[in-house]
Amino acid sequence: MVPKMTSQNKRSDRANRARMLVSCPDRPGIVAAVSRFLCEHGANIVQSDQYTMDPEGGLFFIRIEFDLENLNERREGLKADFAKVADEFQMTWSITRASRRKRLAIFVSKEDHALLELLWHWQSGDLDADIAMVISNHDDMRGLVEPLGIPYYHIPVTAETKAEAEKRQLELVDGQVDAVVLARYMQIISPKFIEHFPNRIINIHHSFLPAFVGGKPYAQAYNRGVKIIGATAHYVTEELDGGPIIEQDVQRVSHRDNVEDLKRIGRHIERTVLARAVNWHVEDRVIVHGNKTVVFS
Known part of the structure; x- marks a missing residue:
């Protein structure tokens, strides 16, 4: 028995979907900066979750799923551009493709x-x-x-x-x-x-x-x-x-x-x-x- 074809279909549907994980010191403007960056690059956010350990000096965590046309070809450039935002907010971060099992x-x-x-x-x-x-x-x-x-x-x-x-x-x-x-x-x-x-x-x-x-x-x-x-x-x-x-x-x-x-x-x-x-x-x-x-x- 092999995995159902629904898994294959799911991966095809998510060919242009990526996941972003971020942790950084909490401060105003983090969500705005990340959202603005994705918007400016033509991405559409489909899910976003966030958590702060303490708004006053704690750590902030966010997980975002987004769709971006031609993700596979653009992912490295996207990561290079996001590094500038990450540096400003002292982020530890990653961007991965949802379609890669x-x-x-x-x-x-x-x-x-x-x-x-x-x-x-x-x-x-x-x-x-x-x-x-x-x-x-x-x-x-x-x-x-x-x-x-x-x-x-x-x-x-x-x-x-x-x-x-x-x-x-x-x-x-x-x-x-x-x-x-x-x-x-x-x-x-x-x-x-x-x-x-x-x-x-x-x-x-x-x-x-x-x-x-x-x-x-x-x-x-x-x-x-x-x-x-x-x-x-x-x-x-x-x-x-x-x-x-x-x-x-x-x-x-x-x-x-x-x-x-x-x-x-x-x-x-x-x-x-x-x-x-x-x-x-x-x-x-x-x-x-x-x-x-x-x-x-």
Whole structure:
């Protein structure tokens, strides 16, 4: 099964659509300057979202989608011209084409629920990205992945072979994908690997962070007698389970639920939270500021 033609049609419809992300110190005139710039260049704004941390000296964030005739030919010139506006307002910014689908590598271990959710969204056309490959330290998921035409790479990992395994992983993904998704990949990613994908590695952690960091969070939650469990999708940094949070959700549990019950309930939360986070990332809806995110969902 392949993605529906609706995804192809959607990309054709957005051939001249771009997305602009901006963060800068808040001050009067930012929205006016950006809007005036786009108007003067013949662009039509179709969506605009903004947020300020504090109108008096805080940071301002904006996400704009706009249409511009012959975007592909004009994009570099547009970026060069906008740099003058950006310099005036001390902006950190980007302009990307909505029609360019981001390429993803999905890392997975033995549990299939998060991977299956992403594959289902991709097949239905709801995940506007290309899954370039699936990489696993086990061979269990090959039968799920290869019939869909997605390359599957089995790279075993042990304490003795971890460095060599990660080198092989980097050879596969470096320059080939825009982001890496850890769909319950039960290995710690090294700082060297993270350097290649800053704020572009998305992990699903099976707890409501910052609670229950590290291994066996459901057992930790059970031992603590929690009444709510959750899941957290976040960007990966060198701090274990400490990167900028993209999305979270929770569900109530009770004293009647054992560890296996918590795992079963948690799997539903994990798959939903990860799918949302990946979707928002590929649609350029996330701006990272320090160890936080602004998500225009």
